[in-house]
Amino acid sequence: MFTPKYPPQDTAPARTISAPTILAPAVSAPNVYSPTPYVPAPAPVPNRPAVQLTAGSTLALAAGGGALVLVVGTVLVSMLLAVAITAASVAVCAVTVRSILTSDRR
Template sequence: MFKPKYPPDYTYTPPVTAYTTPPAPVNTDTTAPAPLAQPPVPMPIPQAPARPVVQLTPGSVATVVVGGTAVVLVVGVVLVSLLLAVAITAASVAVVAVVARAILNDSHKGR
């Protein structure tokens, strides 16, 4: 009941793949091959497209400097604000811990 049924071996056919090539015919002719009528023409090499030349003017340099400075300032403000948020949170947790400790100590002394 649980044994698989395999087909008999004589029904097996090997799969055909695209990579199999038929054997090359054997040349039994001993004469020299006929020369080609014209030599093969080499293929032309494609040329790379011409790239535009980047020209730096004083206005473009100033724009890049101002833009870079603005990016640095914005990233700095964001990082400082994140650090400040972490510091405020830590201070709040410390205050809550001190208040909770004082409440617990008072409740134990009152017994």
């Protein structure tokens, strides 16, 4: 019941793929266009690395990363504080409405 059911194996013969045959023109006429393959020149490889880090740039990168962490942390903490203040004010409103309703019944 829990064993998988596989479809039957394919019994078709395997196809062999051969390289395409390039035929040469039978007669070379003077006005016939014969394209030549375009091979682009290799791109020059630079001797230096793409990014060069000096002591000053490393220090600037570390300071920028630290500033980014502080800004993101400040934003997240302020959002959490906004949610907490909203929840507290909703709780105060709920207690006030409840006390009004209970005092109204007496």
